[in-house]
Structures are given as structure tokens and as C-alpha cells.
Amino acid sequence: MPMLTVRQLETGYGGTVILRGVSLDVKPGQVVCLLGRNGVGKTTLMRGIMGVLKARKGSIRFKDEELAGRPPAVRARRGIGYVPQGREIFPLLTVYDNLLLGLEAAGGRLKTIPEEAVARFPTLPSLYGRRGGDLSGGQQQQLAFARALAPQPDLLLLDEPCEGIQPSIVEEIRAVIRDIKREGRMAILLAEQDLEFVRSVGDYFYMMDRGMIVWQGEAAELTEDVVQRHLAV
Numbered sequence: 001m002p003m004l005t006v007r008q009l010e011t012g013y014g015g016t017v018i019l020r021g022v023s024l025d026v027k028p029g030q031v032v033c034l035l036g037r038n039g040v041g042k043t044t045l046m047r048g049i050m051g052v053l054k055a056r057k058g059s060i061r062f063k064d065e066e067l068a069g070r071p072p073a074v075r076a077r078r079g080i081g082y083v084p085q086g087r088e089i090f091p092l093l094t095v096y097d098n099l100l101l102g103l104e105a106a107g108g109r110l111k112t113i114p115e116e117a118v119a120r121f122p123t124l125p126s127l128y129g130r131r132g133g134d135l136s137g138g139q140q141q142q143l144a145f146a147r148a149l150a151p152q153p154d155l156l157l158l159d160e161p162c163e164g165i166q167p168s169i170v171e172e173i174r175a176v177i178r179d180i181k182r183e184g185r186m187a188i189l190l191a192e193q194d195l196e197f198v199r200s201v202g203d204y205f206y207m208m209d210r211g212m213i214v215w216q217g218e219a220a221e222l223t224e225d226v227v228q229r230h231l232a233v
């Protein structure tokens with residue numbers, strides 16, 4: 001049984017339709033990857049699932065509840081965490097307050113940041129008093145990741161977490177995703193352009209082109225042939 005079932009989702013910006021009927025499934029504990037060239041709609045799909053963009057048509061079922069008409073706060077409360085592209089750290093707030101906002105965004109069920117969310121990023125506690133805007137890009141990505149983990153979501157949406165990040169932190173992020181996968185309690189939907197990264201952490205993939213899913217399969221079936229057909233420019 002899938003945990004997330006998206007069917008025929010249509011959404012876009014203003015009068016422009018970007019997603020033209022996207023369907024996908026994420027099962028509990030799975031790492032599902034979204035692939036596709038720049039501009040095909042990966043971020044738009046993430047925003048549609050989180051509810052930052054309203055669905056024009058289609059269905060988003062999460063843990064047996066229809067969420068398509070519900071606001072982002074409800075989706076966060078139901079257990080969807082989001083690490084947006086560009087991270088969206090609050091630059092003037094401290095690292096600690098950024099983490100607390102993650103708890104609040106998910107309904108404030110937890111009052112303190114769970115040890116396990118932060119323990120995945122051992123350098124974060126030493127930065128608690130710093131302003132978000134003073135961190136490096138890699139540190140901000142770790143903070144955005146920990147902020148999304150703080151309320152203990154069941155599904156994590158990760159939008160290109162390695163984009164523009166130094167290699168050592170990419171390796172840390174890879175290790176965190178692998179740990180989460182090994183623990184088996186959380187599912188991940190990951191937008192990612194790096195094929196090697198997808199092969200190393202993914203279970204399943206969806207390939208997007210111009211607002212549609214054009215191919216899908218097990219991550220192990222992400223062959224050069226598939227890549228050539230859908231990713232080569």
C-alpha cells in the first residue's frame with residue numbers, strides 16, 4: 001500500500017499550466033527519485049504535494065486522506081516534511097529558532113527539538129546561536145534538513161539537496177538519507193539531477209519531461225539507455 005498516491009495532478013503559476021496530469025506513488029520506507037532536466041516541473045510537483053501551489057485538478061492522497069484541497073499547514077501536521085530548493089532559512093533568526101519554527105509549522109505537537117533530528121548533523125548544535133543568514137550554503141542545507149526532520153515526518157520531500165553544496169556535505173547528506181532508509185520509518189521523495197546519487201540512494205525513479213512523467217522504474221533499471229533518451233540535451 002502506497003503512503004502517498006498522486007493522481008492526475010495539474011497545477012501551475014497564474015494562467016500557465018506546468019504539471020499536466022502527474023501520477024506517482026511513494027511506499028513507506030522508500031526513497032523515490034524525481035529526475036528530469038531543468039525546468040521540467042520537479043519543484044512545481046514538490047510544491048503541489050506540499051500545498052504551496054494549489055492543485056487545479058487531481059488527487060493527493062496521503063495515509064488514506066485526500067489532501068488536495070488542504071493548506072500546507074495541514075499537510076505538515078499530517079506528517080509531510082519539506083526541504084525546499086534554495087532552503088528558505090530565515091536569515092535573521094538563530095539556527096535554534098529556525099529549528100523551532102520547523103516544529104511549529106507542523107502543528108507544535110513537539111515542544112523541544114528531538115535529539116535524533118539533530119544528531120544526524122553533529123555540527124549543528126555548535127551553531128545554535130548563530131544567525132541562519134551567517135551560515136555557509138552547506139550548513140544552511142543541513143539546517144533545512146534538520147528543520148524538516150524535527151517534527152518527525154513520515155514523508156520527506158527533498159528538492160535538490162546537493163545543488164551547489166560542497167562535496168563533503170553532499171557525502172553527509174547521502175549518509176543521512178541512507179541511514180533514514182535503513183531505519184525504514186520514513187519515506188523520501190527526492191528531486192535530484194545527479195544520476196550517481198540517485199543510483200546510490202534510490203529505490204524507484206520517475207523521469208519527468210515538460211510537466212509529465214515519461215518513464216519510471218526501479219533505480220537499478222536507470223540504465224544509460226533511459227538516461228540518453230530522456231536526459232540528454
Ligand SMILES: Nc1ncnc2c1ncn2[C@@H]1O[C@H](COP(=O)(O)OP(=O)(O)OP(=O)(O)O)[C@@H](O)[C@H]1O
Nearest residue numbers: 013016018036037038039040041042043044045085
Ligand atoms: N514562480 C513561478 N512563476 C511562473 N513560472 C514558474 C515559476 N516557477 C517556475 N516556473 C516555471 O515552471 C516550469 C517548471 O519549473 P520547476 O522549477 O518546477 O522545474 P524543475 O524541474 O524543478 O527545474 P529546476 O531543476 O531548474 O528547479 C518552468 O518552465 C519554470 O519557468
